[in-house]
Amino acid sequence: MKKISDIMGDQTLLPIIQADNVEDGVAIAKAMAAAGLTTVEVVLRSENSAKCITAIKEALPDMIVSAGTVIDRASLDAAINAGADFIVTPAVTERLLTMLVDSGLPVLPGVSNVSDIVLAREHGFREMKLFPASLSGGAAFLKAVGGLFKDTKFCPTGGVSPENFEDYLSLGNVFAAGGTWVAKPQWVADKQWDLITEACSQV
Structure with a gap:
């Protein structure tokens, strides 16, 4: 299974795209690409989200587009059919993890506690998303579990901001952090779109 950190390369921000329509989704992705970002996450939270993934990949063939908020068979199938390059989940269950492994796609499973981490590890995962990071102990939690899971790395998401981004990245078991602040709804x-490019450039 290919590592998400290998897919992202030197990029340490996983920017999250939330769009109500395809046109905005593509425009956001183009603004992020203008800042030099090559990997984005489109969250499956609207009826047009999957269409956004397909449209972004058509408009920006070199961009790696992941599908977030995958929670069940329906959302996993939607992500796969849309052409997502990898999958991101907000949580884990035995059933969901089995489906994710069977999908054959790289996956960043979401965890929020030690039990989740162990469950994900039992399915072969060594890279995970801590979500919601700010409510799950944040940097202090990740620092605490570093000694327990020496071969496991994280991408905290949820409550990550310009103020704490570097705090997360300074940890040895953090390879990236996910954030929405670089594409504010307003x-x-x-x-x-220029404000999105500017925000992404400052990371």
Whole structure:
């Protein structure tokens, strides 16, 4: 199974795209690409989310587009059919993890406690998303579990901001962090794509 950290390379921010329509989704991705980002996450939270993944991949063939908020068979199938390059989940269950492994795609499973980490490890995962990071102990939690799971790395998401981004990245078991602050809903509503590019460039 290919590591998400290998897919992302030197990129330490996994920017999250939330769009109500395909046009905005593509515009957000283009603004992020203009800042030099090559990997994004599109969360499956609207009826057009899967279409956004397909459209972004068509508009930006070199961009790696992951599907987030995959929680069941329906959302996993939607992500696969849309052409997602890898899968991101907010949580784990025995059934979901089995489906994810069987999908054959790289996966970043979401965990929020030590039991989740052990469960994900039992299915072969060594890279995980801590979510919601700020409510699950944040950097202090990741620092605490570093000694327990020496071969496991994380991408914290949820409550990550410019103020704590570097705190997370300074930890040896963090390879990236996910964030929505680089594409604020008001910027999207106002079509201020340059502000997205600027925010991404500052990471």
